[in-house]
Amino acid sequence: MLRFSAPVYVPLISFYSLLSYIAMVWVTWSAAQAIAETIIGSGRLNTRSIDGQLVRLTLRLIAVFVALGIIIEGASRLGLPAYSVLTGLGIGGVAVALAARESLANVMGAFIVMIEKPFRVGHWIRVGDIEGTVEDIGFRSMRLRTFYDSLVTVPSSTILESTVDNMGERRYRQVKTTLALTYDTPPARLSQFIEAVRGLIETHPASLKGTYHVVLHDFGESSLDVLLSFFLDVPDRSSELQQREDILMRILECADRLGVSFAFPTRLIRFAQEDKPDDLAAARTG
Template sequence: MRLPRLLLLALLLLLAPPALAQLAPAPAAEAGEAKAEVPKALASPRATMQTFLTEAVAAADGGGTAHLDAAAACLDLSAIPAPARLDSGRELAIKLKEVLDRIRLVDYATIPANPEGPPYVFDRDADTGVSIVIARAPSGEWRFTTETVAGIDDLFRSLEARAKVAGVAGSPANLSPSLWLRSKMPDALKKVGFLMEHWQWLTLALLVIFGVLFARLVRFLLMGPVSRRLDQRELGVPRELVARTLSPLGLIVMAIFWVTGLSWVGLSPDLHSFFVVIVKFLAAFALVRFAFRIVDIMSHVLATRAAKTEGRFDDLLVPLFRKSVKVVIFAVGVVFIADVVGISASSLLAGLGLGGLAIALAAQDTVKNFFGSLTVILDRPFEVGDAVIIGGSTEGVVEEVGFRSTRIRTYENSLITLPNATFISAQVDNLGARNWRRLKATIGVTYDTPPDKLRAFTEGLRELIRNHPLTKKEGYAVYFNGLGASSLDILFITHFETKSFDAAAKGQHDLLLSVVTLASRLGVEFAFPTRTVVLQKGGAAPPTQTYAPADAARVDADHRLGREEALRILGKAPVTTAGAPDASD
């Protein structure tokens, strides 16, 4: 009773937060709700311009990326995709500082300080048509507008050749690897081609090539130490599996190299975001694959150790462990990859919650299979390697038990996959769990076999059973028990004490050969379906053969004869008893 109560309590704890959230009243909106206070650094066009230039100069003087981020905060970056917002914001802040230094010396006194005034236009470039404007956002903060941010690259290329005005302080251009690299390029490579400048395409191609080479170098350097470490622990992991495990690790290293190298290319925000998302997706995908390969190594080590144990239950658990852990890794990986590419994990889970009913209906077979797996684990109706008959129709050897299904290799060498839900209700006949195997046969001899030969033959059969190395020495039965249509029937039942099919088949082979040999030596003929037709032409009927009742001595002599012949067939010297009547009497 305690376990159901704990399960009920856990279910209530899971359902309580959503239910309370729905029942809780929404907080009443206060009249005249206070707005968030606007930072002084962004309170007016003058404050924004002053903050931007001050922070940019501080960054150029060695203040680090913190000042550069503060300068980028003066730009409205809402139109830039989130994955590229940080790097692109820094790059655009550096370029905007270079543009302002080439237009004119900023006089703060000429810039409005009114926090409620109209947008402030610092300059309008005649060649590009781009205006540098500081406007007030709905939140009350003043920033360089999204239109200005979108035109910074065009302004920078247009004004790059113009000298800086006298009196400007600090240049953060040395903080941008792409601007430094661009300054070293000839003018022919600075022309804009498809989507970006020629030197950027060249740099991007080199970045891809060096990333691939660097990933291969890392895999090569790690292959030896990792293999030696595994060999020292005597885990028996093959080098091919180690190589497959290091392959996604190399892809992760390559992705890190590419992300780091993108700062040298100086891509536009949209292209930068595009490439960052692709590279992060590859890295996340490689991380999931790497986790899969680690599980493969663990499963290989566990399977190797399980093969050395006598029991086979652990052989059944290893594949189930491998598949179950991979399912968990896949589920976590989907959420992780969605978060990396910019899909909110909470939105994804909420969407799954809305489709929970549909998923539950679609996954009911999966749930049944899962409980079928639990049935196999807890009840243990069979183990890997057992010969089984499922539902009276499917017969073969169990090869693998998985999270959803079980694979059975038939005696025709075909592979049958059964859903684990089958084992909840199906009859499972585990032939591999037998401690012994039964042999039952009816031996028919001809009707002209005299009783003394029948007694000798049946006793000889018993002696064969008693002296066979694999047969049980109790529970066997050899009796003359039937008058068939064309034979005298002898019931022959024995058991072979072995779980191996091959050993039992060989034992039956040897025993039946001995039966045939015994019949030949005793002059007993095996019957087959026949019909005797007697033609009589008048007179008396032909005489029939009659047999006198046998006394105890005769019966004992017949038995002794059968035993001796059986022992001779088995290559054992018969033991004679003094005073016993001879079989020829």
């Protein structure tokens, strides 16, 4: 049995207590992470979804407060005044906040996004000039997969300060275009074509009834411009493209059946022929 004198025994006990409190802090943090992953797994949540990240963030915050309590209690047991420990933590926290303002802004932005949930993983959104599908939502940033297959990382603070247009939350999807017809189209045939397109939109199974517009809208530089605007009642981008193609193909068939031709930009250029000096002299003498 080892025996230590007081000058050796007291520091050893203090060191052992310090290691014990450090271990308790580590166990608290690890337990919070394990509980978060268990909740996400049992709830069938996407590991990178907003709900999953919110569960992680909440448990991490709880772990931080519990760890602070352990640190204060440990400092008190080791003979350090709790007031001094809190003051030191406060000063250290201010120093860290000043040194990592951008990181804290990103964390706060991510927290607000997780609470408000303006979008989710898989949504098609626009953030400023960036457009794509949300692939990942983290504490510091969000990742968007653009339609040309690049991966863009957007800081959470940028999302908080920008206008986010969530295209994935649209109830209906608008299709708006101009049908340019040639100027030699007779008025009666133009009216028949417009009525035929209206009937096509009205009877199509994917169109939203009563909200479409098919009208002669303008006299273009080289065409009669017919405005075509309608909404599709479809669940996603893929269905939107398929139904849009189907309607446009039917419009082409309708135009072919009625003998209506589509115009293309044309320019008629007239060249003024300059008179030659000999011709001018002959004209004067004549």
